[in-house]
Amino acid sequence: MKEVKAIKPKKNKFDRASGTELSKIRVAPYCRVSTDSAEQMVSYDSQVAYYEQKIKENPNWELAKIYYDAGISGTNIDKRLGFQEMIRDAMAGEFDLVITKSISRFGRNTKDVLEYTRLLKKYNIAVLFEKENINTFSMQGEIVMTVLTSIAQLESESISANVKMGLKMKMKRGELDGFQGCLGYDYDKETKELVINEEEAEVVRYIFDRYNQGMGARVIGNELKEKEYKTKRGSTNWPDSTIRGILKNEKYMGDLLLGKTFTVDPITKQRLDNMGEEEKYYIKDHHEPIVSKETYEKAQTIRNKRNCNMEKGRLKRYSRQYTFSSKIECGFCETTVGRRAWNSGTKNKKVVWHCIKSSKHGKKYCPDSKGIHEAVIEEAFVKVFNEMCHHNRVIIEEFISTIESTLSVSTRKKELTSLNKELSKVEKKIKKLIDLHIDGAIDRENYENKFIELNKEKERLIKETNELSLTANEEKEMKTRLKSFRMYFDDNKPLKKFDADVFESIVEKIILGGIDDKGQKDPHLLTLVFKIGPKSTISMGKDDEVNTRPMCKNLK
Known part of the structure; x- marks a missing residue:
């Protein structure tokens, strides 16, 4: 048998990139503090000083680099930039040993701790956890580390649950915990109250006013950009999402909704819309409003109409990029009429409005519809408005006065107040009944019978209150429409050209195409439906001819 000579391993490490022998172990301490408060930063400074001294005292060690993260949770690696840098340097062979205070400093997620210690081990780099006295190169190191990391994760989940419970208790008390920023309001950290920033509030009021006049988010955003108004972050760009976010924020009418989002789990930190x-917790009249409740509710009515208008099971698009967007309806198939540009990019470019079903899916889906030039629709409105104000003034005045008279004698408000009082009485009776049952003053059978009776009465009153509230809101909306209509009607000035603001204020929609007086299909028939009720039908004929029927025949 031939002689076999054993070559003993060298004590020193090697730099595998250069192949040179290293005389000392290159050590990389990792420090992490959970917050960036002054106290925690003192803790960080102490950790740095501690490791510098510890490495100096060991003759076999030399300091490679100190890595740290401040104000970052240990449950997620994604935001820990110092940790990520350490891993990149490890893969580049910059050090041989990672030393850290404890497993919880390295990470509170079992999966991440095991994954990254194994990755470092793959590159021949050990991790030394001081508190637990674990070296990942030892045989029992990973087993003990798995158990202890699981405990650290459980501790993190427990802390998260306690924090979540504390936040819920604050929300139940109606307390605003922190503030992410909201155009029009500043946050007073001492009183924890929202205070109106008048300069920004003017922008918010402008957005609500223009939206309630019929303008879309994109149009309003462009107007704000032209006026060089700035967002909360100081940008002059106003994307649609920013405008929509402002319009649906209940804070602007003085209310506050808490619990809009929630954390899925403490490890991933993923947050979802609730x-x-x-x-959730809703507090009415929490702070001073920027817009009235009526203004806010009107905006929500318009927003819901635009976002949730369903047509045959599919979401019907409701865009307000242009004056006539979502304002024109096909008289034959009842779908939306869209804007198209003919001969785009040439001097003969013309803008027309055409049934979407016909233009997108083919003529066979709406064979009777035709495209109408935008200029002709504008001219038609001007003629209808001028005729309405001069030739049919007596009829329109009588119509408006009748509606105003009906609304003035409405008892909806009184009825609603009476119903709310009745509902309050029933709720008090239910509460008293429950107290009597708890005290043993009433037996279970009588309690259950009486509870069912009162609960039915409560449900009836709630249903009647909701129905009456809806009617009252419709009457309030009609009053607003009448006020806007009368403002232009009483002005008694003829329009010399198309005015988008006047159109938005008084016209509910336009129906393009329909059946004429002779019972024939007419694709050039145009019916203007006004917000206060009456309609006016126009037989357009050719694009250069606009003939208006007498309005008195079209009032309903």
Whole structure:
């Protein structure tokens, strides 16, 4: 048998990139503090000083680099830039040993701790956890580390649950915990109250006013950009999403909704919109409003109409990029009429409005519709408005006065007040009944019978209150429409050219195409439906001819 000579391993490490022998172990301490408060930063400075001294005292060690993260949770690696830098340097062979205070400093997520210690081990780099006295190169190191990391994760989940419970208790008390920024309001950290920033509030009021006049988010955004108004972050760009976010924010009418989002789990830190999975808390009249409740509610009515208008099971688009956007309806198939540009990019360019079903899916889907030039629709409105104000003034005045008279004698408000009082009495009776049952003053059978009776009465009153509230809101909306209509009607000035503001204020919609007086299909028939009720039908004929029927025949 031939002689086999054993070559003993060298004590020193090697730099595998250069192949040179290293005389000392290159050590990389990792420090992490959970917050960036002054106290925690003192803790960080102490950790740095501690490791510098510890490495100096060990003759076999030399300091490679100190890595740290401040104000970052240990449950997620994604935001820990110092940790990520350490891993990149490890893969580049910059050091041989990572030393850290404890497993919880390295990470509170079992999966991440095991994954990254194994990755470092693959590059021949050990991790030394001082508190637990674990070296990942030892045989029992990974087993003990798995158990202890699981405990650290459980501790993190427990802390998260306690924090979540504390936040819920604050929300139940109606307390605003922190503030992410909201155009029009500043946050007073001492009183924890929202204070109106009048300069920004003017922008918010402008957005609500223009939206309630019929303008879309994109149009309003462009107007704000032209006026060089700035967002909360100082930008002059106003994307549609920013405008929509302002319009649906209940804070602007003085109310506050807490619990809009929730954390899925403490490890991933993923947050989702609260669709009902967690409790929400709504506080009315929490702070000073920027717009009235009526203005806010009107905006929501318009927003819901634009976003949730369903047509045969599919979402019907409701854009307000142009004056006539979502304002024109096909008289034959009842779908939306869209804007198209003919001969685009040439001097013969013409803008027309055509049935979307016909233009997108083919003529066979709406064979009777035709495209109408935008200029002709504008001219038609001007003629109708001028005729309405001069030739049919007596009829329109009588119509408006009748509606105003009906609304003035409405008892909806009194009825609603009476119903709310009745509902309050029933709720008090239910509460008193429950107290009597708890005290043993009433037996279970009588309690259940009486509870069912009162609960039915409560449900009836709630249903009647909701129905009456809806009617009252419709009457309030009609009053607003009448006020806007009368403003232009009483002005008694003829329009010399198309005015988008006047159109938006008085016209509910336009129906393009329909059946004429002779019972024939007419694609050039145009019916203007006004917001206060009456309609006016126009037989357009050719594009250069606009003939208006007498309005008195079209009032309803």
